[in-house]
Amino acid sequence: MNDVAYLRIDLVQLALAGSLVLVNVGLSWALRLGLGRSLVIASVRMSSQLLLVGLVLDWVFGLNDPLPVLAVAMVMATLAAVSAVHRTRRRFAGVYWDAFVSVVGAAFLVTGVAVVGIVRVEPWFEAQYTIPLLGMVLGNVLNGISLALDRFTEGVVARRELIETYLSLGATRWEAAHELVRDALRVGMIPTINSMMVMGIVSLPGMMTGQILAGAAPADAVRYQIVIAFMIAAAAALGSSGVTLLAFRRLFDTRHRLRSDRLRAVPRR
Amino acid sequence: MTPPLLTATGLGRFVADRWLWRDLELALAPGETLAITGGSGSGKTLLLRVLAGLDPVDAGEVALDGVPLDGWPMPSYRAQVRYLPQKPVTIEGTVEDGLRFAFGLRVHRGAAFKRERALDLLARVGRDERFLGARAASLSGGEGQLVALVRTLLLPPRVLLLDEPTASLDDATARDVESLVTDWLAGADDRAVIWTSHRDEQLSRVSRRRLELGGAP
Numbered sequence: 001m002n003d004v005a006y007l008r009i010d011l012v013q014l015a016l017a018g019s020l021v022l023v024n025v026g027l028s029w030a031l032r033l034g035l036g037r038s039l040v041i042a043s044v045r046m047s048s049q050l051l052l053v054g055l056v057l058d059w060v061f062g063l064n065d066p067l068p069v070l071a072v073a074m075v076m077a078t079l080a081a082v083s084a085v086h087r088t089r090r091r092f093a094g095v096y097w098d099a100f101v102s103v104v105g106a107a108f109l110v111t112g113v114a115v116v117g118i119v120r121v122e123p124w125f126e127a128q129y130t131i132p133l134l135g136m137v138l139g140n141v142l143n144g145i146s147l148a149l150d151r152f153t154e155g156v157v158a159r160r161e162l163i164e165t166y167l168s169l170g171a172t173r174w175e176a177a178h179e180l181v182r183d184a185l186r187v188g189m190i191p192t193i194n195s196m197m198v199m200g201i202v203s204l205p206g207m208m209t210g211q212i213l214a215g216a217a218p219a220d221a222v223r224y225q226i227v228i229a230f231m232i233a234a235a236a237a238l239g240s241s242g243v244t245l246l247a248f249r250r251l252f253d254t255r256h257r258l259r260s261d262r263l264r265a266v267p268r269r
Numbered sequence: 270m271t272p273p274l275l276t277a278t279g280l281g282r283f284v285a286d287r288w289l290w291r292d293l294e295l296a297l298a299p300g301e302t303l304a305i306t307g308g309s310g311s312g313k314t315l316l317l318r319v320l321a322g323l324d325p326v327d328a329g330e331v332a333l334d335g336v337p338l339d340g341w342p343m344p345s346y347r348a349q350v351r352y353l354p355q356k357p358v359t360i361e362g363t364v365e366d367g368l369r370f371a372f373g374l375r376v377h378r379g380a381a382f383k384r385e386r387a388l389d390l391l392a393r394v395g396r397d398e399r400f401l402g403a404r405a406a407s408l409s410g411g412e413g414q415l416v417a418l419v420r421t422l423l424l425p426p427r428v429l430l431l432d433e434p435t436a437s438l439d440d441a442t443a444r445d446v447e448s449l450v451t452d453w454l455a456g457a458d459d460r461a462v463i464w465t466s467h468r469d470e471q472l473s474r475v476s477r478r479r480l481e482l483g484g485a486p
Contacts, residue, residue, distance in 0.1 A: 161358040165417075168321060169424070170348035170376035256343035257323055 005215025018043065057131060066125035073134055077104050080142040084243075087146035090153040092250050092262045102145055102242035107137045110235040118227060136207055136228050137235045140192060144236035145243045148188030152247050155180040156260055163258050173252035181244055188240025192233045199229060272335060274299050274461050275320065275350065275428050281328030282315060289315065290482055291328060297428065302454065302462040304472040307482030313465045314355065316482065317430040320463070321352035333428070344376040351426035355433040357417035359405040367405050368420050377424055390419045394445045411437035418446065422453055429453075429462045435471065443468070447475055 009017075021043045028035040060068045081100040085091065111134045115121045121129040156163070159180065166176035199205055200222075207228055211221035251259050273296040281291030289312040297303055305313050318324040320331055322338055331338045333350060360367035365387070372382045384401075391400055394415050408416065414434055421429065429450065435443035454460050466472050472479065 161354065161356070162360075164323060164354070165358045165360075166374070167323060168347055168352045168354075169371045169374060169421075170344040171374050172344050172376075175374055255322065255325075255339075256347075257325070 006213055014047075018047065057127070060131070061127045064127075066123075069125045069127050069130055072127075072131060073108070074104075076135060076138055077107060080107070080138045081145075084142045084146040084149065088150040088153060088266075090150075090157065090263045090265050092153070092247070092264070094250055095149070095247070098243055098246035098250070099145055099149070102239045102246065103138065103141055105242050106235045106239035107134060107141050110231050110238065111137050114227065114231050132207070133228065133231070137231055140232040141235045141239040143191060144188040144240040147191070148184040148240035148244050149247060151187040152180060152184035152244050153251070153263055155183060156251055156258065156263065160258065160260050167256060167258060171256075173248075173254075173256040173258075176256075176258070177248055177252055181248060184244045185237075185240050188244070189233075189237050192236045196229055196233065199225070205229070271299055273297055274334065274459065276332045276335075277320065277329060278332075279329035280316075280319070280326055280331065282312060282319065282324075283327040284312070284315075293329065295480060297461045297463065299459050299461055300454065301478065302451075302464060302476040304476040304479045305463060305465045305482060306472065306479055311483030313482055314432055317352055317432050317463065317465065320428075321350055321430055322346055323352060344374070348376045348424070349426050350428040350430065351421050352430040353414075353417050353421060353432060353434060355436055356410065357413040359408060359413055359416075362405060363401065364403050364405055364408070364416055365401040367416050368401075368423060371420055371424055380424055382423070387419060387423060390422055390449070391415075393449045394419075394442055409437065411435075411439070411442065414438065415442075415446070418449070422449075425453070425457075425460075427460055429460075431462060431464045433465055433467065435466065435468070443471065447471065451475065 021039060024039050025036055027033065028039060056072070060072055078100060081096060081103045084099045084103065085095050088095075111130065112124075114133060115130055116124050119129060119133075124130070163176045163180070167173070195203070205225050205228075208218075208221045208225040211224060212218055216224075251262060253259055275295075275297040277293055277295040279291075280293040280295070282289045293316070295303070305316060307313055315324060319326050322331070322343055333341060333346060338346060360370055365384075368387055369382045371377060372380055387401065388398060391397070396412075396415065400412075405413075405416070414437060418434060431450070434450075435446050438446065450462060450464075454462055462475075464472065464475055
């Protein structure tokens with residue numbers, strides 16, 4: 001990595017960038033927003049997490065072995081599942097597991113297909129491709145899953161009487177819930193559709209920008225972005241459907257009863 | 270003696286570290302109307318929900334025609350044992366939409382919505398054709414109860430579980446509802462009703478047998 005096509009950033013330059021947080025701190029102080037403490041914690045967390053990840057990835061990239069790559073992927077997926085659940089306001093027993101299964105199922109499947117079948121990375125575990133692509137997909141799956149899960153569980157509570165009216169009239173659990181499932185899937189998939197609509201016009205996507213900064217030709221960077229956009233759309237759809245159907249099975253039992261007693265509300269932070 | 274339609278044996282429900290009711294025995298004969306009484310919080314609604322298979326029990330068993338609830342496919346059980354909640358939900362759209370939607374359920378395939386029949390039933394509770402076109406959202410609580418009752422009678426069950434069916438109705442309409450249900454009951458010999466009400470005189474009119482909840486330790 002000696003003849004890199006980009007300008008490297010040294011520690012002094014990092015510190016300079018860090019001083020930009022003074023803008024936020026100053027505003028918070030002047031307007032008495034009370035955000036100073038959170039800002040400092042967030043800045044320190046962000047910087048140390050990223051520096052640490054940089055070290056870990058440097059190490060993994062150097063090993064050239066599938067196991068550490070898979071291990072990093074599993075850790076990333078677990079964190080994505082936990083964050084997805086933490087963004088929802090109502091939980092049920094097994095929700096972490098359901099989110100994990102959906103995240104892994106959707107993100108690994110789509111990333112695997114893309115790495116092996118579309119980008120055709122050799123060998124498949126080449127961390128330079130696998131990890132960033134998986135990371136991009138995970139971030140969006142996380143978003144889709146948390147939105148779908150939140151909408152579904154909120155819907156179960158808000159429309160409990162309507163659902164039970166259906167059930168009392170002899171509806172199957174699926175007949176009683178399918179409107180709710182559809183709503184949850186729509187909400188889970190809409191952000192990816194919306195972002196595809198304006199991609200390149202209103203927003204220059206992060207990955208493409210990164211590649212251009214690293215010296216890639218814009219025309220090549222754009223192609224990567226198109227691939228990742230489709231990967232994200234597919235994975236978000238799979239993840240949202242997965243988690244919604246798993247939540248459906250938890251909250252509607254096989255005796256066609258709505259089990260809203262299995263839901264508990266989490267106080268808002 | 271004819272076998273009972275609906276039975277409950279040794280039924281118990283545990284709520285917040287105490288038994289709400291337990292060892293509850295119930296046998297509902299065809300043609301019978303059973304009144305369930307008890308103070309607020311004695312679990313009348315919960316009992317009706319359990320009988321409709323909407324809530325689990327912690328002890329005992331419910332059976333229809335001698336077949337335990339677990340032996341029935343739930344949709345077909347609930348098509349026969351129908352629970353009407355005290356606060357009915359309004360279905361989006363007109364009253365007619367609210368009456369029609371249940372015909373789309375798989376368990377009722379083969380049944381068709383008959384407007385004439387709906388109008389007959391509505392006429393019994395003092396509502397005419399204009400009521401069918403009314404927006405469901407504009408209905409009062411009592412009118413919502415009427416819609417729910419008519420909807421259920423259009424797809425007739427065998428056992429009707431009525432939870433305060435006239436709670437939001439004036440006396441005259443409440444009487445109409447009583448006679449509508451009584452006539453429905455007489456319409457076939459394998460029907461029965463369980464009724465809860467705060468109106469004691471109503472329970473005396475519609476039923477000869479009572480089950481008192483609560484009071485047990």
